[in-house]
Every structure is written in structure tokens, then in C-alpha cells.
Amino acid sequence: MLVDCGEATQHQLLRTRLSPLKLDTILITHVHGDHCYGLPGLLASCQLNGRTDPLTLVGPAAVWAYLQAVIEHTEMRIDYPLRFVEVSEALALEQGGFRITAARLSHRTECWAYRLQEARVTAKLDTARLQTEGVMPSPLYGLLQRGETLVLEDGRQLEGADYCIPSYPARSVVVGGDNDRPELLAEACRGAQLLVHEATYTEEVLQQVGPEPQHSSAERVARFAQQAGVPALLLTHFSPRYLLHPRRERDLSVEELRIEAQRHYTGTLFLARDFETYTIRRDGQVERVTD
Amino acid sequence: MLVDCGEATQHQLLRTRLSPLKLDTILITHVHGDHCYGLPGLLASCQLNGRTDPLTLVGPAAVWAYLQAVIEHTEMRIDYPLRFVEVSEALALEQGGFRITAARLSHRTECWAYRLQEARVTAKLDTARLQTEGVMPSPLYGLLQRGETLVLEDGRQLEGADYCIPSYPARSVVVGGDNDRPELLAEACRGAQLLVHEATYTEEVLQQVGPEPQHSSAERVARFAQQAGVPALLLTHFSPRYLLHPRRERDLSVEELRIEAQRHYTGTLFLARDFETYTIRRDGQVERVTD
Known part of the structure; x- marks a missing residue:
């Protein structure tokens, strides 16, 4: 699954183990x-x-119109099935092991956030309940765990599904597009372990630039994440004025975005960099995977 | 000046000293x-x-239509003056120190080659002729070299332009797009020091693939360059099946394209790689600049 596809995405993928053919x-x-x-x-x-x-493409209608125009003008050929799903508040798609829903954002053009929730959580058998009900451990437990229906010797009928409980809560991540109102994500972030959101500027620079570009500051996103109780926040989409390796004293550093966010957010904070991998563990902890 | 602009050109430029702002x-x-x-x-x-x-953009009308469609669909904004010049056999443009002309190629879609000829060659004064005509070295020589008109004491009038000769022949390079008929470049290559041309396949692979993609083999380009007397040939646009670093015995190598071209061409042969720089010296020799 890929969220957004800026220029040279396919070139960056060549530097990973990921393949567009598996997308x-x-x-x-x-x-x-x-x-x-x-x-x-x-x-x-x-x-x-x-x-x-x-391949399934999800997005605003304008994205499909853009793609169709490019295909037509440049005589591009696609023979594999390419399905377009227009995003809306009603989006409810199951793809690649995720339940995908969407929330509308506030930007200069129609813009959305996607929530991806793990669709298939390993089930474990509620053995405590079974034993309370007098069903002792036996090979029948395996049948129940596979969701089958059992009729016991005493005539009782047991539905496997009734005795299967998720082995951990389904994990969710919310990935937003450009947006100057993080609070629009309050509902989407409920129960999510991680929010990925733009923080184009510090609040001071945002004030200088003015509201027209309709981007967020690190402070605004951090305040929202704190209030919504999102346990982990991954900031991205930094203005190029913030340098990864500032050289001169007057250079702005991406670290200023981190410092500003930390002032308003006590959860786990990350600043995104190319090629990083993150994992949401089954206990809900978000970690950067270093390799 | 930039010839063609595939995806990620701007990212590759970041790895050079070139700036799109100077384009x-x-x-x-x-x-x-x-x-x-x-x-x-x-x-x-x-x-x-x-x-x-x-900024001046030159190309087939379809390129301008494609660009306009992308600008419109993606709400892209360009405030600097962007001028489009439609390419044709009549193209005669002077830009960035070059005289630009074009030659039509043979491909699945309208396709062109551009010839760039140095427009401003340093002039030197034909002192031998002046002395034959009895005009001896004096500060007047400097005025003639600047193209001024002189009236001598004996009443003769000399036009500077008549006594200025180029200090070396104007240098030219021909850069082709995709093309299955190199011979279409016979006229454009007359007097050119360098031809940059696609060699997508070896002749054997081209025969397997068939003529439909309308690309050239290394052999076909090499045969043309030999016959046209082009002193240097830079091949590019290799099919990805030819590897730069073949690992297994069955892997095809880009060296096969070089070997095939060398069999039919005795001039200076290069195979293009990213970030290379070439120079055409004033004596017409083409060299790869290693840095």
C-alpha cells in the first residue's frame, strides 16, 4: 500500500526491497x-x-481526471486492471489486510486523510470462559478456534466465534494529507496508535507566511495530538527552509520543528526521513525500525 | 539547456552543480x-x-498540450514567463549561445532531433590578408577586429567584418529522440562533431522484439554514423535488459551494445551514463570530462 506518490517515488523504491509489482x-x-x-x-x-x-487507486476525482489526461496526452498504455475508487466520508474498503476509511481535511484543494486498520487480528480461544462453562481442554478446542460449531455430549451447541477473542486490539494508523485544521482528525484518530501528519512550518514561520497555503505548524499538530490522546505522532512534509544539516548560524534546522512539537506533546514523537521504517507493535507501541 | 526531461530530472540535478533557475x-x-x-x-x-x-520550451504541440493539462488538473501555478515554441523543420532559434534547428525522426509518435550549433565563435583578424593589401600592423587592427569601418589615408574603406575570420569552426552536436531510422539525420549531422542517439537494443534483440517499438539497434546507429562520417557517437537509452553490472552468466551487459557498435563504426564511441560530462574541443575532438 502506498500513500501519495510524489515525483521519483519509483526511483526511491529502487533503493528499497519493495517492488511496485507487489503494490x-x-x-x-x-x-x-x-x-x-x-x-x-x-x-x-x-x-x-x-x-x-x-491495482486499486483511491483518491479525489481530480486525481483520476489528472491521470486520465496524462495517459491520453502521452499515449501511455496500461493493460493490467486499474480500478479507481473515489474517496468520500463513506469510504469503507478492505484492501491488503487493512480496513481503509477516510476523513476530509482543510487545504487549498480537496484533501483527505486515510485511516488504515488491521483487518485480520489473530484470534485466541477464551479458555477461561470455556472452563467456567465446564468445557475442559480437548482437541475440540482446536475446532472452536477455527470458528466451527460444536455439539457437546450433553446437547449444548457452541459457536466457535463466541469463544474467540482478538489476541490484541486491531492496530490503526491515520495518514493525513496537507491540512491546516488537525482537529478534523479527532474522530479518525480515536483508538489509533499513530498519526502521520504534515508540519510544514513552526508556528512563528506560519504566522509570517500567513494562512493562505493552508498548512499546519508543528505546534498545532502537537496540540491536537496531545488533546486527542494519540500515543505516537510522526511529523512530515517540512518546508525546505528547515535543513537536515544546517551549516550556518542563520540556517533553520528541522530540529526546531521537533522542539516546538515536544513543547506541546508528551507522546512518542518522530520526524520522518526518507527510507525509514516504523512498526506498530501488538502492544500498541510505535517504534522506528533501524536496519 | 536541457534536452528531454524524464521523471526525477530535478532530483538528479540536485546531485550536480547545475541549477534549474539558470536553465x-x-x-x-x-x-x-x-x-x-x-x-x-x-x-x-x-x-x-x-x-x-x-524559460523557453521547444517541442511537439503534444508536449505543450500535456503540460497544459497537468497544470490545469493539478492547480499548478507558473508566474515566470514560459514561452512555447513548436518544433518544425523550419525551427531556427538562437538561445543560450546556440543556433537550434530540428530534424524529424521516425517513432511511434511525433519525434525530433535537435542540432545545437555554437552561435558565437571568437573572431580573429586575417592579418595575412591585411598585410598583403598593404595595411601594416597598427592600433587600427583592434578597431577592425571589433567590426568597425576604417577609412585609410589613401581613401580606401575597410569593413572589419571582411577581415574577421572565425578562430575555429563552429561546433555542433545533434541530439536525437527515439528513432528507428538514423539515416533521417544525414543532413543534420553534416559538419557536426557529435551525434547523441538512442541504441535501445542490439540488432539480435531488436529482431526478436520486432519493429513495433520503433527503436534503433546499436548496429544501425553505428552504420549510419560511419557512413555519414560523424566523428563521435554517444549512445544512450539502453533497454533495462542490458545491465551495467551483470552478475550471472545469462545477464546481458551494456558492453554488448558497445561491442556491436564498434564492429560498424571506427569513430570515437561513448556509451552514456548518468552525470557524465562531455566536451567538444575547439579542434573538434570530443572528450569525456572526468571529475
Whole structure:
């Protein structure tokens, strides 16, 4: 699954172990170039590399119109099944092991956040309940765990589903597009372990730039995440004025975004960098995977 | 000046000392994605980085239509002057110190080659002729070299332009797009020091693939360059089946393209790689600049 596809996404993928041929779903938050200019090339390379598996594209109608225009004007050919699903508040898609829903954001153009929730959580058998009800451990336990229906010698009928409980709570991540009102994500973030959100500026720079670009500051996102009780926050989409390796004293550093967010957020905070991998553990803890 | 702009061109430029803000002219050979999908992003980044200088885009009408569609669908904004010049056999443009002309190629879609000829060759004074005509060295020589008109004491009038000769022949390079008929470049290559041309396949693989993609083999380009007397040939646009670093015995190597071309061409042969720089010296020799 891929959320947004800026220019050179396919080139960056070449530097990972991921393959566009294994890609199942592409979710696009909005039609601005830095979020979708890599889409035509990625889809064209899938064709060139012999993809035959279907691919699902989710996004605003404008993204599909853009893609169709590029396909037509550049004589691009796609023979594998490409399905488009227009995003809406009613989106409820199960793809690649996730339940995908969406929340509308506030930006200069129609823009969305996607919530991905794990669809298939391993079930474990509620053995305590079974034993309370007088059903002692036996090979029948295995049948119940597979969801089958059992009729006991005393005539009682047991539905496996009634005795299966998730072995851990289903994990969720919310990935937002560009947005100047993080509070729009209050509902989507309920129960989510991780919010991925833009923090284009510090609050001071946002005030200088003015509200027109409709982006968030690190402070605004942090305040929202704190209030909503989101346990982990991954900030991204930093203005290029914030340097990863500042050299001169007047250079702004991405660390200023981190410091500002930390002032308003006590959860687990990350600043995104290219090629990083994160994991949400079964206990809900979010960790950066270093490799 | 940039010829063609595939996806991630702006990202590759970040790894060089070149800046899109100093870019004067973009020449696009044809509208296929691998030759123009980097154009919208490059132009958008120029805007983001505050470009105000005009930029000239040359190419088939389809390229302009594609760009306009992307601009419209993705709400892209360009405030600096962007001029489009439609390529044709009549193209005669002077940009960035070059005289630019074009030759039509043979591909699945309208496709062109561009010839760039040095426009401003340093002039030197034909002192031998002046002395034969009895005009002896004096400060007047400097005036003639600047192209001024002189009246001598004996009443003779001398036009500087008549006594100025180029200090070396103007240098030219021909850069082709995708093309299955190199011989279409016979006229454009006359007097050119260097031809940059695609060699997508070896002749054997081209025979297997069939003529439909309308690409050239190394052999066909080499035979043409030999017959046309082009002193240097730079091959590019290799099918990804030819590996730079083959690992297994059955892997095809780009060296096979070199070997095939060398069998039919005795001039200076190069196979293009990312980030290479070439120079055409004033004596016409083409060299790869290693740095």
C-alpha cells in the first residue's frame, strides 16, 4: 500500500526491497504535484515490467481526471486492471489486510486523510470462559478456534466465534494529507496508535507566511495530538527552509520543528526521513525500525 | 539547456552543480513519459524557488498540450514567463549561445532531433590578408577586429567584418529522440562533431522484439554514423535488459551494445551514463570530462 506518490517515488523504491509489482493499493490525499506527479511513471513502469495483477487507486476525482489526461496526452498504455475508487466520508474498503476509511481535511484543494486498520487480528480461544462453562481442554478446542460449531455430549451447541477473542486490539494508523485544521482528525484518530501528519512550518514561520497555503505548524499538530490522546505522532512534509544539516548560524534546522512539537506533546514523537521504517507493535507501541 | 526531461530530472540535478533557475531552454523530443514526465515538477520547483527569468520550451504541440493539462488538473501555478515554441523543420532559434534547428525522426509518435550549433565563435583578424593589401600592423587592427569601418589615408574603406575570420569552426552536436531510422539525420549531422542517439537494443534483440517499438539497434546507429562520417557517437537509452553490472552468466551487459557498435563504426564511441560530462574541443575532438 502506498500513500501519495510524489515525483521519483519509483526511483526511491529502487533503493528499497519493495517492488511496485507487489503494490496492491495507492491512496492519494490530493491532486497537488508533490503528492501525485510520480503516479503516471509508477503505473507506466508496472506495465513495462509485465504487471498483470489488478491495482486499486483511491483518491479525489481530480486525481483520476489528472491521470486520465496524462495517459491520453502521452499515449501511455496500461493493460493490467486499474480500478479507481473515489474517496468520500463513506469510504469503507478492505484492501491488503487493512480496513481503509477516510476523513476530509482543510487545504487549498480537496484533501483527505486515510485511516488504515488491521483487518485480520489473530484470534485466541477464551479458555477461561470455556472452563467456567465446564468445557475442559480437548482437541475440540482446536475446532472452536477455527470458528466451527460444536455439539457437546450433553446437547449444548457452541459457536466457535463466541469463544474467540482478538489476541490484541486491531492496530490503526491515520495518514493525513496537507491540512491546516488537525482537529478534523479527532474522530479518525480515536483508538489509533499513530498519526502521520504534515508540519510544514513552526508556528512563528506560519504566522509570517500567513494562512493562505493552508498548512499546519508543528505546534498545532502537537496540540491536537496531545488533546486527542494519540500515543505516537510522526511529523512530515517540512518546508525546505528547515535543513537536515544546517551549516550556518542563520540556517533553520528541522530540529526546531521537533522542539516546538515536544513543547506541546508528551507522546512518542518522530520526524520522518526518507527510507525509514516504523512498526506498530501488538502492544500498541510505535517504534522506528533501524536496519 | 536541457534536452528531454524524464521523471526525477530535478532530483538528479540536485546531485550536480547545475541549477534549474539558470536553465534557459528545454528541448523535448517527444511526448512519451520517459522523455517528459519530469517537466511539470521541474517547472513547479522553479516557481517555488522564486524564478522570474523567462524559460523557453521547444517541442511537439503534444508536449505543450500535456503540460497544459497537468497544470490545469493539478492547480499548478507558473508566474515566470514560459514561452512555447513548436518544433518544425523550419525551427531556427538562437538561445543560450546556440543556433537550434530540428530534424524529424521516425517513432511511434511525433519525434525530433535537435542540432545545437555554437552561435558565437571568437573572431580573429586575417592579418595575412591585411598585410598583403598593404595595411601594416597598427592600433587600427583592434578597431577592425571589433567590426568597425576604417577609412585609410589613401581613401580606401575597410569593413572589419571582411577581415574577421572565425578562430575555429563552429561546433555542433545533434541530439536525437527515439528513432528507428538514423539515416533521417544525414543532413543534420553534416559538419557536426557529435551525434547523441538512442541504441535501445542490439540488432539480435531488436529482431526478436520486432519493429513495433520503433527503436534503433546499436548496429544501425553505428552504420549510419560511419557512413555519414560523424566523428563521435554517444549512445544512450539502453533497454533495462542490458545491465551495467551483470552478475550471472545469462545477464546481458551494456558492453554488448558497445561491442556491436564498434564492429560498424571506427569513430570515437561513448556509451552514456548518468552525470557524465562531455566536451567538444575547439579542434573538434570530443572528450569525456572526468571529475
